Amino acid sequence: MRDILEAVAAGDLDPAVAEARLSGYTTTGAGRFDAARETRRGVPEAILAEGKTAEEAATLAVAAVRSTGRAILTRAADDHVSAVVDALDDAVAFDRDDRARTLVAHAPDFDPPDLSATVGVATGGTSDAEAAGEAAVILEEMGATVTRVEDVGVAHLGRVLDHLDTLRDADVLIVAAGREGALPTVVAGLVDTPVIGLPVSTGYGHGGAGEAALAGMLQSCTVISTVNVDAGFIAGAQAGLVARAVSDARTETDEPTGADDA
Structure with a gap:
């Protein structure tokens, strides 16, 4: 602790970084950023931009980059993105996914994780x-290799079967579907891989806001796990934890034994 305080006094350590090291989080006018979440839980902290002003999102993003070297924003509108980009240093690298409504910012010295695991x-x-x-963005930030398989709904089962080898090659799968949410159930009956169902609020009429998809996945007769409606972050984080366990197991298996070293 003394070393940290002396570094702050000498101007060698940002107070936000010092606070994060001492307490595990850093406090801003827009709330607290959980800088220790990835170390404690294995999942990076993300800033939910939805419901926050652009200035609040930018304040938290600055705290995130200062304390961890990275900021991840979800449900980010264009005004959130503009405010964050303006608030951070020019040396910070940005990756904006307009469709997913995410923004990732990396400081120049950020060292991204790398897992020996693939998530479909x-x-x-x-x-x-x-x-x-x-x-997918959360998975990539956790270090997993992501394989995307798009538009393979059960209205034409042949679309799923055409990509079956790819699905079976993954270490863990996230399967997103709206309407009646049948796709994760079908996929889980065809693979020996853990499947996480992600119900999506697409559809219309009775149960059209994701309720039917959620209920269908919860009632699946095949073995799947299910997250809440539109909970992409949660699905990605859960799959990322599985991927990390797979990667750790592979690393241990690949380590040379004492006999081999001899």
């Missing part, structure tokens, strides 16, 4: 791409 992200239709894209 499949969608029933093009309308499911927003939630699926949010999941």
